[in-house]
Amino acid sequence: MNSDYFSDAARHPMIRRLRSITDIPRVELDALMDVKMKVVEIDADIDIVREGERPTQCVLLLEGYACRYKLLDFGKRQILAFHITGDLPDLQSYHLEVMDHSLCTLSPAKVAFLSHQTIDYIITTYPKLAAALWRSTLVDASIFRQWIAGVGRRLAHERIAHLICELVVRHRAVGLAQDFRFNFPVTQAELGDATGLSVVHVNRVVRDLRSMGLITLAGGYVAVRDWARLKKTARFDASYLHVRGGEP
Amino acid sequence: MTLLTFRPVRIATGSEDEDGCLVFNEDHLIAVLVRLSDLHGDAEGKWFLEAAFGHLDHTARPSFDSLDEAKSWIGSQIEA
Numbered sequence: 610m611n612s613d614y615f616s617d618a619a620r621h622p623m624i625r626r627l628r629s630i631t632d633i634p635r636v637e638l639d640a641l642m643d644v645k646m647k648v649v650e651i652d653a654d655i656d657i658v659r660e661g662e663r664p665t666q667c668v669l670l671l672e673g674y675a676c677r678y679k680l681l682d683f684g685k686r687q688i689l690a691f692h693i694t695g696d697l698p699d700l701q702s703y704h705l706e707v708m709d710h711s712l713c714t715l716s717p718a719k720v721a722f723l724s725h726q727t728i729d730y731i732i733t734t735y736p737k738l739a740a741a742l743w744r745s746t747l748v749d750a751s752i753f754r755q756w757i758a759g760v761g762r763r764l765a766h767e768r769i770a771h772l773i774c775e776l777v778v779r780h781r782a783v784g785l786a787q788d789f790r791f792n793f794p795v796t797q798a799e800l801g802d803a804t805g806l807s808v809v810h811v812n813r814v815v816r817d818l819r820s821m822g823l824i825t826l827a828g829g830y831v832a833v834r835d836w837a838r839l840k841k842t843a844r845f846d847a848s849y850l851h852v853r854g855g856e857p
Numbered sequence: 858m859t860l861l862t863f864r865p866v867r868i869a870t871g872s873e874d875e876d877g878c879l880v881f882n883e884d885h886l887i888a889v890l891v892r893l894s895d896l897h898g899d900a901e902g903k904w905f906l907e908a909a910f911g912h913l914d915h916t917a918r919p920s921f922d923s924l925d926e927a928k929s930w931i932g933s934q935i936e937a
Contacts, residue, residue: 683917807918809905812897813872 622783623669626695627741629782629852630748637735644731646721653794656713657699657720664702666722670694673718674794678802679710688803690752691715691776691795695783700746703728716794716829744851751849760805763844768804769814770843773824773831775850782852789833789857793826818842859883859935861928863890868907872896877907878924880931887935888913890927893920912937 624638646669651657657675658664668675670692677689677698689710692698699712703725732739752775759768776793780786795803797811804811818824823839825832833839836857847856860883868877873894880888889908895901903920904927906913913934921927 683915685917807905809874809893809897809900809907809918809920813870813874816872816896 622671622695623697625783626697627738627745629695631737631741631744631853633737633741637738640735641731641738644723644727646723646727648719648721651714651718651720653714653716653718656711658702658708659711660708662708663706664699664708664725666724667700667702667728668698668712669721669723670696670698671719671721673720674715674792675712675718675720676715676799676803677710677712686802687805688799690749690756691772691803693776693779693783693792694785697723697742697745700728700742700749715799716792748851751851755849756803765804765806765810765814766817767843768806769800769811770818770823770839771845772800772804773818773833774840774843774845774847776831777833777836778847778850778852778856781857782850789836790830792829793831794829859932861932863924863928870907874905874907880927882935885911887911888931890921890924 621642624633624641627633648671657668660679672694675692675696675698677692679687679689681687690698699708702708728742732742755771755775759771763771776791777786777789780791785791797815798808801808801811806814815826819826821838821842823833823835823842825834839845862881864879864881866877866879867875868889868891869875870891873896874891877889877891879886880890887910888906890904891907893900893903893905900920903922904924905920906918906927913931919930921930
C-alpha cells in the first residue's frame with residue numbers, strides 16, 4: 610500500500626476518522642497501516658458505484674468529496690449523505706450484496722479500494738478494528754436520522770445551517786477545519802438535492818446566512834464567521850455525530 | 858381544454874424576489890410564479906415556480922424565460 614502513501618498513523622485518513630469516534634490499540638493501528646489498498650484518482654461527478662451493482666470492494670475516501678444519492682422520477686435526485694476525507698461511504702456493501710443507492714464524487718478525489726476479502730481479514734483478526742468499523746456504520750445511520758428529521762421538518766435556514774454545523778464538526782474531527790474554514794466543493798444545486806430545497810431557495814438562504822454574518826461560502830470553501838450563532842440558528846447539537854471530545 | 862389566467866401579485870418571499878403572479882385554472886389557484894431578482898445571477902428575470910398545487914406539485918421546480926413559456930408548460934402538465 611499505502612504505507613508508502615501515508616508514512617505514519619497520525620496522517621492516515623481512515624485511522625484519523627476511526628480514532629475520532631473510538632479507541633483503537635496501537636497494535637491494531639499498525640496492522641491497518643500494513644493493509645494493501647489500491648489508490649486511484651477520480652474526476653469530479655463520476656459514479657464510483659451504482660445502485661443495483663454488486664461490489665466486491667469498499668471505498669476509503671483519501672481526498673475530496675463524495676455523496677450517496679438516489680435518482681427519482683422527473684429527473685429528481687436526493688443526496689443522502691456527504692462524505693469527506695477518511696470516510697468509508699459504502700462499507701455496508703461488505704454485508705449487503707446489492708447497492709440500494711449510488712455513490713459518486715463531487716470533486717476530484719483520491720480513493721483507496723479495500724477488497725471485501727481484506728475487510729474480512731481485518732474484522733476477523735482485529736476485534737477493536739471490527740468494533741470501530743461497526744461503530745462507524747452506526748454513526749452513519751445516526752447522521753441519516755438527523756437528515757430525515759431535517760428534510761422532513763426543519764425550516765430551510767435551519768437545514769442548511771445544520772448541514773454546515775455538521776460538516777464543521779466532521780472536518781474538525783479529522784483535523785481539516787481547525788480555523789472553522791473547510792473545503793466545500795458543493796454546488797447550490799447539489800446543496801438543494803441534499804436539503805430538499807430548490808436552487809432558488811438555497812440561493813436565498815445562503816445569502817441570508819451570509820448577511821447575518823454567520824458564514825461565507827465562496828471559491829469552494831465555507832468559512833464560519835460566528836459559530837455560536839450558526840449553531841443557534843440550526844438548533845444544532847453535535848451529540849448525534851458521536852465524536853470523541855464533543856463539539857467545538 | 859384548460860383556461861389559464863395570470864393575476865399579478867406581490868409575494869413576501871423574504872428576499873428581493875417580490876414580483877409574482879397567481880396562476881388560475883378557471884377559478885382554481887394552481888401555481889404561484891415569482892420573477893427572480895439579481896440575487897440569482899444568470900437566472901435574473903426568469904419566472905420561478907415558487908409554489909404548485911395538485912398535479913403540478915409532483916414535479917421539480919423549474920424556471921421559465923417568459924410567462925408564455927410558463928403558461929404552455931403548466932398547460933402541458935395539467936393535460937398530461
